[in-house]
Amino acid sequence: MLGSVAIALFLRVMGTALWLLFTVIVARGLTVEDFGFVFFVINVIMTGGVIIVLGYDVTAMRFGSRFWRDNNKQAFRNILAEARSCIAIAGLIACFTLCIAVRLGLDTPVTQDLNIALLTGISMTAVGFMSVERDILRAANKLQDALFAFSVIRALVPMILSAIALGLELLSSQAVLLFYCLALLSALVWDRWRLGKLKLPTPVALGVPHLKVALETWPGNAAFIIFQRAPTIVIGLAGGLESAALFIAAERVSQLSTFLSDAVRTAVGPGLAKADTLDESQQATSYASLLMLLSGSVGTVLLLILGWGILWLFGPDYRGAFVPLMILLLGQLSWTVMGPTGLVLNMMGHNKIRSLIGSISAVILMVLLPFVDTVIGTAWIVTFVSWGMNVALWLAIKLRLNLTSGVFGLAFNTATEMLAKDWQNIRTKITKLRGRK
Numbered sequence: 001m002l003g004s005v006a007i008a009l010f011l012r013v014m015g016t017a018l019w020l021l022f023t024v025i026v027a028r029g030l031t032v033e034d035f036g037f038v039f040f041v042i043n044v045i046m047t048g049g050v051i052i053v054l055g056y057d058v059t060a061m062r063f064g065s066r067f068w069r070d071n072n073k074q075a076f077r078n079i080l081a082e083a084r085s086c087i088a089i090a091g092l093i094a095c096f097t098l099c100i101a102v103r104l105g106l107d108t109p110v111t112q113d114l115n116i117a118l119l120t121g122i123s124m125t126a127v128g129f130m131s132v133e134r135d136i137l138r139a140a141n142k143l144q145d146a147l148f149a150f151s152v153i154r155a156l157v158p159m160i161l162s163a164i165a166l167g168l169e170l171l172s173s174q175a176v177l178l179f180y181c182l183a184l185l186s187a188l189v190w191d192r193w194r195l196g197k198l199k200l201p202t203p204v205a206l207g208v209p210h211l212k213v214a215l216e217t218w219p220g221n222a223a224f225i226i227f228q229r230a231p232t233i234v235i236g237l238a239g240g241l242e243s244a245a246l247f248i249a250a251e252r253v254s255q256l257s258t259f260l261s262d263a264v265r266t267a268v269g270p271g272l273a274k275a276d277t278l279d280e281s282q283q284a285t286s287y288a289s290l291l292m293l294l295s296g297s298v299g300t301v302l303l304l305i306l307g308w309g310i311l312w313l314f315g316p317d318y319r320g321a322f323v324p325l326m327i328l329l330l331g332q333l334s335w336t337v338m339g340p341t342g343l344v345l346n347m348m349g350h351n352k353i354r355s356l357i358g359s360i361s362a363v364i365l366m367v368l369l370p371f372v373d374t375v376i377g378t379a380w381i382v383t384f385v386s387w388g389m390n391v392a393l394w395l396a397i398k399l400r401l402n403l404t405s406g407v408f409g410l411a412f413n414t415a416t417e418m419l420a421k422d423w424q425n426i427r428t429k430i431t432k433l434r435g436r437k
Helices: 002-029 032-053 056-069 073-103 114-139 143-167 173-196 211-239 241-274 278-314 316-338 341-347 351-371 375-401 412-436
Strands: none
Touching: 002 032, 002 143, 002 241, 002 278, 032 073, 032 114, 032 173, 032 211, 032 241, 056 073, 056 114, 056 211, 056 241, 056 341, 073 114, 073 211, 114 143, 114 173, 143 173, 211 241, 211 341, 211 351, 211 375, 241 278, 241 316, 241 341, 241 375, 278 316, 278 341, 316 375, 341 351, 341 375, 351 375
16 A cells, blocks of 8 residues: 555655646736636536536445456446446536526626636536546556546646747636646546556446445535635635635645645555455554545645745735635644545445535535635635534544544554555565566
8 A cells, every 4th residue: 555655646746746837837927817717717627527427436446446356347347337428428418508508698707708618518527537537547456547647647738838828928818728628638538548458348238327326425525626616616706816816826735735645545545445344444544544644744844834935936916825825724634633534434335424424514615605705714614614524524434434533543553564564565566676677
């Protein structure tokens, strides 16, 4: 597992650096209002992608990990085909809905122009496909292939194209959104190519046997993306695109504190899904919690030191984002302290309770957000609700699974033994590689 975390960490660091550079180029090249518009639309795209995927990303990884472990490639291929079919239908519905909204004159940044609406719909659908294909690659133990597209290509392509357009003085908000759409499609091509290398059999039409489980998982995933994206959308609609731009800058920089934790979540999912006994489940949970604690603490300390300097790269108009950044960091600590709560429930078959808690938390967030129209007020609401949600998920794990996640359940002896074992495996592989040379 430690090797997987190292791979995920390397790709996450690379992707985060490229995305930060892309964000800075856009901030420097556009007005504050246009910057807010671009990332308002990108937030809508990422939110819509989670809706379009219908919960099949987590479902494919949960069941696909077991199918791959048991060498049942036919079932593995079938769940991929099922997911793709449902996502294609959902994507067409989303594109049609956005076009109808434009025709009806719905006054939002996404639906004011047909070109923007179409770009948004196509990009949403691409995110849906990418999400499920990324997680099916993870289930097949192809972590580096899964993350390269989502972490690197998705940021590298728009960063390069935006830098060229800026140098030619051709950078505009529509151009940036077009570059982002091209990046998503490029990443999707990469995923399809790597999936082809698995040499899977032809899918057998079996209907949608996993749809019920996927839809049970779906609200929880949607709730998580709401925490990440909805505050930007709400403040953009209520407080204007300039306020949205400040919150986006704070939120984007605050995410830098979690890229280490995201690498851990990415790597530990299949291991949690494969745990069969209570002891195995607690070991996997304790190990994941230890890695989350270490990675989250390092990320938070680094951002406390470097946060002001990173915001300085955006330009003088974004200095007001520093206080919201510090508040959002308090919210990010809830994942560091409580552990991978949502992931544990999803991978161990308790997706209903995870979805229920996530949905209630999302509703509370959406009810509270309209009562504030400042960036600082929005940041405090996100932080309080984040802690409430993660505490509730932690209690669900304790009551439903008799497992203890986060710092409260760290079995340091067991976790450090697993850490040492993984480290020894890495050293053995390195020694073998040197021997071949």
